[in-house]
Amino acid sequence: MLIAVTREVSRSIVNCELTHLERQPIEVEQARAQHAEYETVLKQLGVAVLSLPEEPALADSVFVEDTALVLDECAVILRPGADSRKPETESIARVLAPYRTLFNIQAPARVDGGDILRVGRQIYIGLSSRSDTNAIEQIQDFLEPYGYTVHAVTVTGCLHLKSAVTQISKDTLVINPAWVDKSNFTGMKFIVIDPSEPYAANALMIGDAVLFPKAFPKTAQRLEETGIRMVRLAADELAKAEGALTCCSLIFTQ
Numbered sequence: 001m002l003i004a005v006t007r008e009v010s011r012s013i014v015n016c017e018l019t020h021l022e023r024q025p026i027e028v029e030q031a032r033a034q035h036a037e038y039e040t041v042l043k044q045l046g047v048a049v050l051s052l053p054e055e056p057a058l059a060d061s062v063f064v065e066d067t068a069l070v071l072d073e074c075a076v077i078l079r080p081g082a083d084s085r086k087p088e089t090e091s092i093a094r095v096l097a098p099y100r101t102l103f104n105i106q107a108p109a110r111v112d113g114g115d116i117l118r119v120g121r122q123i124y125i126g127l128s129s130r131s132d133t134n135a136i137e138q139i140q141d142f143l144e145p146y147g148y149t150v151h152a153v154t155v156t157g158c159l160h161l162k163s164a165v166t167q168i169s170k171d172t173l174v175i176n177p178a179w180v181d182k183s184n185f186t187g188m189k190f191i192v193i194d195p196s197e198p199y200a201a202n203a204l205m206i207g208d209a210v211l212f213p214k215a216f217p218k219t220a221q222r223l224e225e226t227g228i229r230m231v232r233l234a235a236d237e238l239a240k241a242e243g244a245l246t247c248c249s250l251i252f253t254q
Contacts, residue, residue, distance in 0.1 A: 002047045002206070005095055005250040007064050008054040009035050009238075015059045016241040017082045019129055019159050024240045031237035035062060038211075038248055041231055045206045047251065052091065060085050062238070063247040066112040066130075067092040069123075069139070070252040073146045075100035076139055081110040081130030092250070099254065103142040111135035114160030114247055119167055123150045124184065126161025153184045158199075162246050166203045168210050168228055174219070176201040191226065194218035202244035211245050 009032045014025070039049050055061040060082070067089045069076040077093045080086055093102060105111060115126035116139075123143060125136045133152065140150040155161050157179045164179035172189040175182060176198055182190055193200040193216070200216035209229045212220055215236055224230055235245055 001254045003050055003099075003252055003254050004039075004042050004047045005050045005052065005064055005092070006035070006039055006042075006248060007052040007062050008032065009062045010054050010059055011056050012059040013062065013241055017060055017084060018242055020157070021240070021242050026240050027237055031062075031241075034234050034237055035248060038233055038235070038245070041211060041233060042206065042249065045209055045231075047206060048254070050095065052095065055088070055091070058085070058088055060241065060243075061088050063114070063241075063243045064088075064092060064250050065247045066114050068096060068250055069113055069116050069118075070096065070100060070250055071118070071143070071146070071148070072253060073101075074142070075102050075252075076142055077102055077104045078111050078113055079105040079107065079109055079135065080112050081128075081132075085112075096250075099252070105135050105138055109134035109138055111139070112160060113250075114162050114244075115155070117161055117165060117167065119173075119185070119188070121148050123148050124153050124161060125150060126153050126155040126164075126180070128155045128158075128160055130160065151184065153180060155180055159242050162202055163199065163244065164201050166201060166246060167205050168203050168223060169205070172226070174201050174203055174223065191219075191222050194222065199239070199244070202246055204245040204249075206251070213239070213245060215239070 111131040115131040165175040197216040200219035204211040
């Protein structure tokens with residue numbers, strides 16, 4: 001059974017960290033309504049949702065993906081790149097401890113989960129403003145005994161690796177080639193986003209379904225034409241906080 005750890009949108013999300021976007025007013029209740037729809041869709045797809053309470057003082061805490069990497073064999077508690085986000089990992093470690101052996105990224109390394117893309121036994125980690133080579137080396141040491149191969153990937157123009165590329169089927173990635181080079185992902189097929197929708201490369205694969213933002217209809221059409229089962233969601237309020245669909249959950253097998 002799949003489990004998704006989520007967290008309610010913080011009332012302080014209006015004070016979120018921003019790197020590549022201009023600050024816009026965020027309607028907290030609308031963001032919470034969109035997040036609730038996200039959780040409902042996960043449940044409809046057969047995922048058991050473990051919804052954690054709001055962290056009022058932690059503006060970005062809804063984006064739980066950045067706190068941990070959860071694999072079948074273990075979990076790595078990460079060390080987010082923004083200082084304001086480092087306290088988010090404490091409660092997530094407590095939640096994951098009953099399910100997995102935990103490893104912890106040690107200072108001064110820093111890495112956000114949004115920079116980590118897993119494709120089978122391959123782990124791709126973005127070198128971004130939030131993640132560094134020290135963390136990549138630590139993750140490689142943790143995961144090598146389990147048969148994973150870790151790859152460092154240069155990211156430009158966006159916050160995280162998964163802003164630029166995500167998995168949408170066993171052998172296919174959706175990608176913005178302006179932000180990450182296809183050559184990093186050997187043996188994979190690609191669907192390139194519509195150039196007018198640069199943020200459209202973040203999708204969440206759940207079984208044979210793909211959750212995808214309603215804001216990017218041109219790219220959605222490209223995915224639908226390949227026969228992918230699409231579930232389209234509104235996520236524009238969370239997008240103002242530089243968040244996306246993968247950011248809002250930690251999904252793993254019980």
